[in-house]
Amino acid sequence: MNAPPALPRVFIVEDETMLAMLMEAMLEDLGYATAFHASTLADGLNYALTGQYDLAILDVNIIGGTSFPIAAAITGRGIPFVFCSGYGRVGIPDLWANRHCIAKPFSEAQLGEALKEVLAGGIASSSAAPNSM
Template sequence: MKADARKPLSILVVEDESLIAMNLEMILEDLGHFVIGPVMTLKDLEKILDGDFRADAAILDVNIAGEHIFPYARRLADLGVPLLFASGYGASGIREDLAHHPVVPKPYTEDEIAGMLDTMLPA
């Protein structure tokens, strides 16, 4: 089943580069999903996670303003949120305890995002 044929999902987007964030937001909306964010700072992400947070999935840039996303990724994983890392370094930049989560290399396409969502989430 293609991602655009599935029910709409709420997807947290954490990306600090505005053009990449806007592109990912457009990709997800074109696929019929609802975007939470894009969240561009770890401080803003912390505020969201400290509230009544719910999402069907999260797409996380690995490096946010020079800081790693990994402590927040662990919090999201503990909440049961499926994670997809977006990284210019590929899977080699992911911490060992989080390496089982999928990674999409930057730059990515709509088809790559749709395919990753299809493999990580039930239809």
């Protein structure tokens, strides 16, 4: 008997606990597992460099600054990620212009679509229209 395939593991960087919990629930519904939740730049950067995960969701503005250093660390490991922000693409530097960014609030369907796209190798920009989270 074969073991069931492992669920893709998602690293979440989000400094608002309730939003992180909601994302974790959405991920479970979508067939993903939460690998780790970081709420600060320091914790996020440490896990980005050393953790075991398949993709990441990065809130742009977090405790300690922005998630851009975390994005750089993840990119160095060749792991896909999605930015999320209450401001949409506003404030995302040109360096990251080709990366997915979903605007908060987003729906479970919008999150699922963005994750599928980055797992399939597409890093092209998409700014999902705000929707009810």
